[in-house]
Amino acid sequence: MGIKISMDDFGTGYSSLSMLRRLPIDELKIDKSFIDTIFEDPSAEKMVQTIMTIGHNLNLQILAEGVEYKEQKEILTSLGCNRFQGYYFAKPLSKELLISFIQAKKKLLET
Numbered sequence: 227m228g229i230k231i232s233m234d235d236f237g238t239g240y241s242s243l244s245m246l247r248r249l250p251i252d253e254l255k256i257d258k259s260f261i262d263t264i265f266e267d268p269s270a271e272k273m274v275q276t277i278m279t280i281g282h283n284l285n286l287q288i289l290a291e292g293v294e295y296k297e298q299k300e301i302l303t304s305l306g307c308n309r310f311q312g313y314y315f316a317k318p319l320s321k322e323l324l325i326s327f328i329q330a331k332k333k334l335l336e337t
Contacts, residue, residue: 232289237277246284253309254281258292261312264301271301278306 232253233245237260246254256277263270274290281288290302293312302310319327 235291237273243280246280246286251286253287253289255289255291255311256307258312261290261292261298261302264298271305274302275305282306 230252231250232255233249233251234255235257236254238257254277256274260270260274260277264274265271278288287308288306289309289311290298290307291311293299293302293310293314295314298312299310299314316327
């Protein structure tokens, strides 16, 4: 059917390692709280790296939430992050603005 399941806010709340074994998920979304402090808190960077290692070992895609700066994207890319979400790419958009945004990006890719 083409449906993919993502575990949101991984590393906080009810998300746990035992859930990774029991649920048929395709992607881990690393909680924004880790991304926000990735440069100030060495343990945040280590936690992000550990989450990515676990996810990749289970053949999951890794998405970082709350990417707001180029430097965050760069370090996350170097650590092996597959996907990104956050204001660095775009603020939340209405349906109409999203369609325009996608069309503009598509035109850039075609040239």
